[in-house]
Amino acid sequence: MVSERMKGLGTAxxxxxELFEYGKLRAAQVGAENVYDFSLGNPSVPxxxxxxxxxxxxxxxxxxxIHAYTSAQGDFEARQRFADSLNRRFGSNYTAGQFYLxxxxxxxxxxxxxxxxxxxxxFIVFAPYFPEYKVFIEGAGAKMVLIPxxxxxxxxxxxxxxxxxxxxxxxxxxxxxxxxxxxxYSRATLERLAAILTEKSARYGHPIYLISxxxxxxxxxxxxxVPWIPHVYRDTxxxxxxxxxxxxxxxxxxxxxxxxxxxxxxxxxxxVAGAGRSLGYVCAPSLFQQITSLCCDMxxxxxxxxxxxxxxxxxxxxxxxxxxxxxGAFYLFPRTLEADDVAFCERAKSLDLLIxxxxxxxxxxxxxxxxxxxxxMIRRALPRFKALADSYK
Ligand code: PLP
Numbered sequence: 150m151v152s153e154r155m156k157g158l159g160t161a162x163x164x165x166x167e168l169f170e171y172g173k174l175r176a177a178q179v180g181a182e183n184v185y186d187f188s189l190g191n192p193s194v195p196x197x198x199x200x201x202x203x204x205x206x207x208x209x210x211x212x213x214x215i216h217a218y219t220s221a222q223g224d225f226e227a228r229q230r231f232a233d234s235l236n237r238r239f240g241s242n243y244t245a246g247q248f249y250l251x252x253x254x255x256x257x258x259x260x261x262x263x264x265x266x267x268x269x270x271x272f273i274v275f276a277p278y279f280p281e282y283k284v285f286i287e288g289a290g291a292k293m294v295l296i297p298x299x300x301x302x303x304x305x306x307x308x309x310x311x312x313x314x315x316x317x318x319x320x321x322x323x324x325x326x327x328x329x330x331x332x333x334y335s336r337a338t339l340e341r342l343a344a345i346l347t348e349k350s351a352r353y354g355h356p357i358y359l360i361s362x363x364x365x366x367x368x369x370x371x372x373x374x375v376p377w378i379p380h381v382y383r384d385t386x387x388x389x390x391x392x393x394x395x396x397x398x399x400x401x402x403x404x405x406x407x408x409x410x411x412x413x414x415x416x417x418x419x420x421v422a423g424a425g426r427s428l429g430y431v432c433a434p435s436l437f438q439q440i441t442s443l444c445c446d447m448x449x450x451x452x453x454x455x456x457x458x459x460x461x462x463x464x465x466x467x468x469x470x471x472x473x474x475x476x477g478a479f480y481l482f483p484r485t486l487e488a489d490d491v492a493f494c495e496r497a498k499s500l501d502l503l504i505x506x507x508x509x510x511x512x513x514x515x516x517x518x519x520x521x522x523x524x525x526m527i528r529r530a531l532p533r534f535k536a537l538a539d540s541y542k
Pocket of ligand 1 (some may be wrong): 362
């Protein structure tokens with residue numbers, strides 16, 4: 150006998166992964182150059198050369214210690230470097246003791262959710278959302294409450310949100326720049342969210358934490374402001390990752406930041422650390438704690454994502470697709486040309502165009518295009534997007 154929940158999670162592959170696997174099979178049949186795979190969020194630009202150079206230097210200079218366990222919360226100096234970097238950028242006053250290093254944003258979220266969850270707790274999520282949130286929230290024994298998308302701009306439907314907050318609301322998850330919409334929440338959106346959370350926290354007599362999932366924080370297009378959320382709402386816990394900004398998704402490295410201003414910050418931090426312990430994370434990878442903390446002021450060459458976005462948005466609109474302007478990350482979330490997004494993506498698949506139905510992100514009638522791919526592939530895929538549009542005329 151095994152856990153039915155775990156068995157279910159282990160056998161039901163995510164739609165995204167399934168499509169990605171299909172793409173590989175199809176490439177073997179018709180040639181990789183004839184398959185247009187926009188399924189996965191794997192950065193297409195390499196890590197900065199400084200990352201590899203730092204790795205080589207550390208391996209050469211510290212061969213005895215570099216692979217050792219660190220303390221559970223991460224090496225002190227590495228955490229201090231992360232704090233210093235944010236302090237330089239945001240004028241904050243963070244210290245090493247407020248950082249807990251993790252194996253990426255997924256683990257950061259799991260540590261925070263498990264650390265915060267008590268019986269009957271609810272976490273609010275805004276559609277469209279990263280589908281793993283449901284797995285993480287339910288894994289922490291809590292309930293996910295989903296707010297339908299505000300499809301004109303993919304900001305927040307505040308009426309629906311206000312109705313959804315209850316005495317059981319422990320936290321709210323935000324992800325901006327967003328996967329899958331590519332939208333960045335405006336300062337006005339975040340301020341309104343903060344005002345409601347402040348009012349509801351006072352009304353229900355307990356803090357409602359804002360969990361800011363920020364793997365795309367650095368990937369915002371020219372002139373776009375990505376507000377630093379802890380300065381907008383006091384009870385914000387940050388989940389960060391170097392998977393996207395430094396193109397290191399396979400190295401599994403990120404952090405949780407619990408600023409001291411957060412209500413019961415000491416308890417929250419201890420609970421995050423306890424959750425990390427109970428989940429068996431032990432410590433984040435030692436080598437990459439050092440590398441990322443020494444390289445955290447840089448990013449990969451992320452300009453190409455903006456170039457890809459411009460090319461796709463302009464071309465798709467000319468073909469008749471409706472798409473909300475993205476401001477960051479590397480995703481587009483156009484409306485599908487029929488109400489059934491699964492059928493639409495199947496039709497795209499028959500043209501070897503691999504895009505993901507929006508239903509899995511809580512936004513039926515849309516599809517996700519992940520454009521962290523070579524610009525040349527986008528150019529070559531445009532006739533397929535056109536053929537797809539024409540097939541609905
Ligand atoms: N959150 C969002 C919104 C993501 O898109 C992803 C990965 O694609 C993650 C979290 C997980 O990232 P990580 O690789 O840091 O665990």
